[in-house]
Amino acid sequence: MAYKSSDQPAGLxxxxxxxxxxxxxxxxxxxxxxxxxHAIVTSQFEFLRHLRDHPGSRVADVAAAFAIGIGATSKxxxxxxxxxxxxxxxxxxxxxxxxxxxxxxxxxxxDAAEATFTERLTELLGDVFGTPGGAxxxxxxxxxxxxxxxxxxxxxxx
Amino acid sequence: MAYKSSDQPAGLxxxxxxxxxxxxxxxxxxxxxxxxxHAIVTSQFEFLRHLRDHPGSRVADVAAAFAIGIGATSKxxxxxxxxxxxxxxxxxxxxxxxxxxxxxxxxxxxDAAEATFTERLTELLGDVFGTPGGAxxxxxxxxxxxxxxxxxxxxxxx
DNA sequence: GTACACTATATGCCGTGGCATATAAATCAA
DNA sequence: TTGATTTATATGCCACGGCATATAGTGTAC
Numbered sequence: 001m002a003y004k005s006s007d008q009p010a011g012l013x014x015x016x017x018x019x020x021x022x023x024x025x026x027x028x029x030x031x032x033x034x035x036x037x038h039a040i041v042t043s044q045f046e047f048l049r050h051l052r053d054h055p056g057s058r059v060a061d062v063a064a065a066f067a068i069g070i071g072a073t074s075k076x077x078x079x080x081x082x083x084x085x086x087x088x089x090x091x092x093x094x095x096x097x098x099x100x101x102x103x104x105x106x107x108x109x110x111d112a113a114e115a116t117f118t119e120r121l122t123e124l125l126g127d128v129f130g131t132p133g134g135a136x137x138x139x140x141x142x143x144x145x146x147x148x149x150x151x152x153x154x155x156x157x158x
Numbered sequence: 159m160a161y162k163s164s165d166q167p168a169g170l171x172x173x174x175x176x177x178x179x180x181x182x183x184x185x186x187x188x189x190x191x192x193x194x195x196h197a198i199v200t201s202q203f204e205f206l207r208h209l210r211d212h213p214g215s216r217v218a219d220v221a222a223a224f225a226i227g228i229g230a231t232s233k234x235x236x237x238x239x240x241x242x243x244x245x246x247x248x249x250x251x252x253x254x255x256x257x258x259x260x261x262x263x264x265x266x267x268x269d270a271a272e273a274t275f276t277e278r279l280t281e282l283l284g285d286v287f288g289t290p291g292g293a294x295x296x297x298x299x300x301x302x303x304x305x306x307x308x309x310x311x312x313x314x315x316x
Numbered sequence: 317g318t319a320c321a322c323t324a325t326a327t328g329c330c331g332t333g334g335c336a337t338a339t340a341a342a343t344c345a346a
Numbered sequence: 347t348t349g350a351t352t353t354a355t356a357t358g359c360c361a362c363g364g365c366a367t368a369t370a371g372t373g374t375a376c
Contacts (some may be wrong), residue, residue, distance in 0.1 A: 011296055012279050012287060013272075016184070017204075018299040023181050024225045026174070027310030032312075043362090046175075059325060067182045072363045074326055079362095096324045096371045114171075121170050122309070127172060128302050137295050138169055141176040144286050153282070154183030154190075158365055201332090217355060231335045232356055237332095254341045254354045315335055323372070334361085343352070 026124055033120045038113045046115055048102065048110040049074060050084060056099045059090070071157040085109055184282055191278045196271045203275055205234060206260065209244060214257045218250070227314040236259040243267055 003076060030042045039053075040070030051057060057065075061084040077100060080086040088098035102110060128134065148154060188200045198206075202274060208223060209215060215223075221231040235258060238244040243264030246256035249267060284293060 011293070012283055013276055013295040015287060015292075015299065016279055016283075018296070018303045020179070020185075020204075021225060021305060022303050025306045026227065028199075028312035028314060029180075029294070040192075045161065046178075051214060053276060060323095066162055067179060067186065069364055070325070070329075071365075074324095078326090094324080096369095098325085107298055121174055122354075123264055124306075125174075127303075128298060128305070129173060129355075133294065136291065137298055138173040138176070140286060140291065140295050141173065141180055144283075145176045145180050147286070148180060148183045154186035156186060156364060158367095218353095227334055228355070229335075229357075232354095234333075236356090252342070252354080254339095263359085314333085316337090317376100319375090321372100321374080322347090323370100325368100325370085326367085327368075329364105330366105331364085334359105336357100336359085338357075339355085341352100341354080343350100344348080346348090 024044065026121075029124060030117060030120055033116055034113055038109060038118050040109070040113060043076070043079065045110070045113045048082060048085060048106060049114060051102050052101055052107060052110045055101045058097045060097070062100070064155070069158050071158055073158075080106070100104075132142055184279075187282060188275060188278055191274055192271055195274050196267060198267070200267055200272060200275075201234070202238065203268070203271045206243060207272060209258055209260050210265055210268045213259045216255045216257065218255070220258070222313070225313055227316050230314075238264070241314060261295060 027042055034040055034042055034045055038045075046066070047062065050062060053062070054065075059073050060070055060079060062077070063070045066073070077086055077088070081088060085103055085105055087101055089101060091097045092114050122130075129137065185200055192198055192200055192203055196203075205220065208220060211221070212223075217231050217235060220235070221228045224231070235246070239244070239246060243261055244263055245259055247259060249255045249257050263272055280288075287295065305314055
């Protein structure tokens with residue numbers, strides 16, 4: 001049976017606070033390391049990694065994947081393009097949109113930054129999540145993410 | 159034994175992606191509901207709730223609690239003060255700082271917004287976390303948060 | 317094929333946070 | 347005391363995201 005909103009298990013607000021505070025600090029710590037080694041921040045690394053693993057994405061595809069606005073995504077891609085890491089290719093099937101792909105430099109950066117990212121993340125989370133319990137937590141969030149995406153919850157306007 | 163960074167359990171990057179994407183969508187969904195009912199967003203609610211529960215905090219205390227910069231915190235408090243929800247009281251022990259507290263309106267808003275917040279959060283997370291496994295996840299993040307705070311990881315500069 | 321609705325993206329304005337700096341006050345050394 | 351150092355906060359500049367709008371291209375009905 002689905003949870004009724006009249007049932008309010010104590011602990012959900014505390015869990016959300018803990019999640020947000022962990023995420024803030026992890027993001028900051030990853031930013032520090034990526035900035036010092038590669039002169040990019042985590043959000044840029046995530047774009048690069050996504051485009052490496054999903055070449056030919058359109059701006060709207062990227063926006064949907066990250067649950068951020070299309071305008072913000074367009075501007076983020078502008079910056080990566082200005083820095084020579086991403087190219088907009090004409091979309092033969094639809095001249096309103098472009099197909100995005102990494103340049104050679106962009107791919108090198110994505111790979112190098114990924115090593116740094118994974119190393120730092122392992123320092124930060126390995127003790128807590130490198131356990132059977134950690135795998136269970138990962139499963140919970142994969143499930144939650146799939147549900148939020150299926151129901152299109154929390155997408156910005158534009 | 160602590161995790162060595164040379165061990166890189168597959169799944170940590172995926173877990174981090176899932177966490178960030180869940181958090182983005184949850185924050186957006188909570189923003190929507192709080193904006194429509196109380197004309198505030200989640201970050202403002204979190205400030206109000208914190209000041210309600212920790213009256214007499216200084217700006218630096220709030221910044222540390224949320225792992226954001228002191229400047230950003232000062233400006234956030236400015237806005238809450240401008241809207242009549244927070245007051246800066248002179249700190250008798252140190253005239254450089256102020257002691258923060260909610261006004262009567264601020265307290266009413268915090269309480270009303272908390273009901274909305276908890277209701278929406280329960281709709282969003284009740285099914286996934288209202289279970290014994292959910293309690294275990296909560297414990298993992300409480301532990302992680304405590305470790306990050308103890309080691310002062312991920313604090314912005316100023 | 318032309319008008320009309322719809323879609324994809326780019327752009328402008330605004331609010332907000334990070335970071336560097338300025339200012340005021342407290343603390344410490346002599 | 348007084349001068350140097352440190353601390354707490356406020357402020358200015360910049361980057362970035364949300365939202366609204368503009369523009370260009372697509373699809374559809376007739």
